[in-house]
Amino acid sequence: MLRPLYRRNSVLAPTATAQAATFLGADGPADTARSLAIDVRGLTKRYGGRAVVNNIALQVEAGRIVGFLGPNGSGKTTTIRMICGLLTPDAGSGTCLGLDIMKDAAAIKRQVGYMTQKFGLYDDLSIRENLDFVARLFELPHRKQAVDGALQRLGLGARHAQLAGSLSGGWKQRLALAACLIHSPRLLLLDEPTAGVDPKARREFWEQLHQLAEQGITVLVSTHYMDEAERCHGLVYIAYGTILAQGTAATIVQAAGATDLEDAFVRLVDQAKDNFV
């Protein structure tokens, strides 16, 4: 059962404010860092002299689901990849799960589950074989146990022998999530995980995310769906590689003088366009 989570308060770190500009460069109290799954600042990535992510600060408390919203090409994927050690920032500092994003990329990757936009598993392997393959990649000591656990956790047990290629979009996403979870990560970075998935399957996917969060797993999830944004504990809006707003849905809507999240999105991106283009 989904709850109206946008009513909850204080979903991002206490030091986070509605406008990133105020927040940039601000260091939280020393003891705050212990409860932060993501704590980065000044994050910058340039391609061909253009900053596609520009001086971003982001804090996410452990056990929260934070939605990452922004137009196409706004820098979501690039940011996610820098946080999990897949991409080296040109500038910036900070920690992911308490590990230094500049120095501890290998250790971060072992503790993070990263789901890309594209289904990255093998169509001609069964669900179980796909999970076993991922378990081998992580060199998990108790592979069968890990695979059985993932099958059970995502309700895939009855279909374990089915070829991945024969699954519907929703079941494929469920398998991809199971693969992300096989090494028991503490943080999930999900890049548009439900793109092209039907509403019922999306709803079930989000119910699973909330169950994971209740178990203490942190989730940063990019999405273009506003109904999904409403299911997050907190939101970060990004455009032109810059954070436009972060906070609860209610605080963002209020600060933008908007009627709802979609209206806030349009207003913030339009304002950003005036500033950045």
Ligand SMILES: Nc1ncnc2c1ncn2[C@@H]1O[C@H](COP(=O)(O)OP(=O)(O)OP(=O)(O)O)[C@@H](O)[C@H]1O
């Ligand atoms: N390897 C690269 N080389 C050059 N430009 C890149 C590279 N990767 C990303 N970009 C550019 O950086 C910008 C941000 O891309 P990014 O994929 O992070 O955006 P996004 O917000 O995830 O977009 P979408 O919602 O479409 O997935 C885009 O303009 C993109 O073309």
